Amino acid sequence: MTAIKNIPIPFRLDFLNLAADDTASFCVAVLFAITINAESQAFAATFLGDARSDDKRRFHFNPLFHIDILGILCFALAGFGWPRTVEINTERFSRPRLFLILSRLAGPAANLLMANIALSVVWIMGRYGTTDRVFIILFIVNITMSVYSMLPIPPLAGASLIPLPLPGPDNKKFQQIFHLSGGLVLTGIVLTEKFTGMKILSRWLDPMVAALSDFLTKGI
Incomplete structure (x- = not known):
């Protein structure tokens, strides 16, 4: 699809040449992405056994409650980031290790689903001869977040795959520091890549994001 190919993948803000419409679209896409990611983790954890009496506070669908300062900074500089960590009590799971992994991976899975929904809207609009950069950027931000989230570095979802001690009262301080x-x-x-031009993570992950985009848009 020509409209998508005209936008860089992953999408990153150009601070020397900021376009108001693209910047606004990117901010909206980021808020959608972190909200969907965090709420999906909470939903999966609740479904798998970590139900709470204050579930209404857990599912507020307010992106402001999900903002992580470092995560937003990385979004601004590198096009990917993360929401505030969703608290999960693994002691309520019948299979703690497995269900923790499934709960965390629900986030990037939801981002991938959101990317497909945005792409469907782009396709429908394209059938009528129109395009909307908001949905294109929403698609790009969500596939970027889904790919980068698989890095085994906290607080990204991929960190749940590391066989470390499960969160609990005895190692709460360790988990916070980790x-x-x-x-x-x-x-x-991210700062090193931005200000030195070195490609540390992006060298490997950007091609994966581009490949996923090509796969999803193939034939559209």
């Missing part, structure tokens, strides 16, 4: 350090490492890598 997640915070991961976010700082990711931010450091």
Whole structure:
């Protein structure tokens, strides 16, 4: 699809040449992406056994409650990021390790689903001879987030695949330090790439994002 191919994948803000419409579209897409990612993790955890009496506070669908400062900074600089970590009590799971992984991976899976929905809207609009960069950027942001989320670095979903001690009262401090350090490492890598031109993560993951985009848009 020509309209999609005219937009860089992954989409990153050009601070030297900011376009108001693309910047606004990107911000909307990011808020959608982090909300869907976080709410899907919470839903999966609840479905698998981590039900809570305050579920209404868990499912508020307000993106402002899901904003992580470092995650938003990485979105602005690198086109990917993460929401605030969704608290999951693995002690309520019948199979703690497996269900924790499934709950965390529900986030990027939801982003991939959202990308397909946005792409469907783009396709329908294309049939009538119109395009909307909002939905195109929404598609790109969500596939980028789904791919980068598989990195085994906290607080990304892929970190759940690392065989570390499960969260609990005895290692709560360790888990907090582990997640915070991961976010700082990711931010450091992003800043290094941005200001030195070195390709550390993007060298490997950007082609994966582009390949996924080509696969999903094939034949459209």
